[in-house]
Amino acid sequence: MALNYVWIAFFLIAFLVALFKLIFLGDTQIFKLIIDGTFDTAKIAIMDIALPLAGIMTFFLGILNIGEKAGAIQFLSRIIGPFFNRLFPEVPKDHPASGHMMINFSANMLGLDNAATPFGLRSMKSLQELNPEKEVASNAQIMFLVLHTAGPVLIPLSIMAQRTLLGAANPSDVFIPCLIGTYITTLIGMIVVALWQKINLLHPVMLAWIVGFTGIIALLLWYLSGLDKTQLEVFSQVAGPLLLFVIMVAFILGGIRKKINVFDAFIEGAKNGFEDSLKILPYLIGMLVAISIFRNSGSLAYVVDGIGHLLAMTGVNTDFVPALPVAIMKPFSGSGARGLMIDVMKTYGADSFPGRVACIFNGSADTTFYIIALYFGSVGIKKVRYAIVAGIIADIVGVIAGIFLGYLFFH
DSSP states (O other): OHHHHHHHHHHHHHHHHHHHHHHHSOOTTHHHHHHHHHHHHHHHIIIIIIHHHHHHHHHHHHHHHHHHHHTHHHHHHHHHHHHHHHHSTTSOTTOHHHHHHHHHHHHHHTTOHHHHHHHHHHHHHHHHHTOSSTTBOOHHHHHHHHHHHTOOOSOOHHHHHHHHHTTOSSGGGGHHHHHHHHHHHHHHHHHHHHHHHTOOTTSHHHHHHHHHHHHHHHHHHHHHHTSOHHHHHHHHHHHHHHHHHHHHHHHHHHHHHTTOOHHHHHHHHHHHHHHHHHHTHHHHHHHHHHHHHHHHTTHHHHHHHHHHHHHHHHTOOOTTGGGHHHHHHTTTOHHHHHHHHHHHHHHHOTTSHHHHHHHHHHHSOOOHHHHHHHHHHHTTOOBOTTHHHHHHHHHHHHHHHHHHHHHHHHO
16 A cells, blocks of 8 residues: 555646746646656557566576576575575575575666666565465565665666766765765665564674675775776676576576576576566556656655755754755656766765765665566565565665765765
């Protein structure tokens, strides 16, 4: 119901704002702008997102099916089991869902968006098989979604690439703040859902895994911070694709070892990928068009201006306010947030304080509403329970952390 209310609110608020502009500001083009944006967004949703996603899902779910038949997913489930068994108590020990989620998180952290999506949808499907109420999100599904929407990415390569194109003196200077920001968002998301589900994160096993993972992140951060711009870009370009290809080859070799028909296994999984991609089309188009209407009506601009005025009245330094549209748009649309980030850097400069904070906002979280609509829609979930609230809490903390990190590193 929460997603239903949010979707309705986009339309109603946009209509009222557009009507206000027409009657009181004389903006005769506002409704044309909204409708033109609706048609353009619906076209983009199909041609630029859905069709490429269908091809990607078809291929990677075929590869994933080879891994399942080769026993690789079960192997990963056993490795991560001690931690996931407590974080996802509804998921049986050594269940394939653990392995699916592990691959998804790994692909997401390495910035492999194209691979992360099909792996994430497969994870949701595995969790749905364990869900006793098929139209209601389970605890495990909510935990997975909130962790996924926190958007943990180790190296924000696309952000650094945009900074390079826009003439930043040191495009990688936002790397450390982005990494810290996305880690804080992920950790807060885990804590919020754990409190909701009464999961004991202070259990020695849980603490050991969290502290260990934090230590690995810290060591990686220390290593990468010592690299120059060229070395960091090379690492970013090599590490993710190399690991993904190693996984693909390992699955195929595992299939050969198990003496299965590898190509038949691929085709079997690929068929499921194409079918799953068709199921998500209505959810994809519905959410993207609603976001487009909200933005093109000017509602987003009014929200940002209102926040700016309120902050100014309190005497708080408002140098970060020009970057706020990125933070507000990010939970709804990744492409929208990216466009706003570029716009902030073009307007104020790639090395300006708002330009850098906009990059931190974009790198510290993921598209909460879009992912919830896409992933839950793919398995027929209609009642998302507290998934949106938990995700938004994590996003808000991520925004606050992004502002703090911006002042700490660049102001």
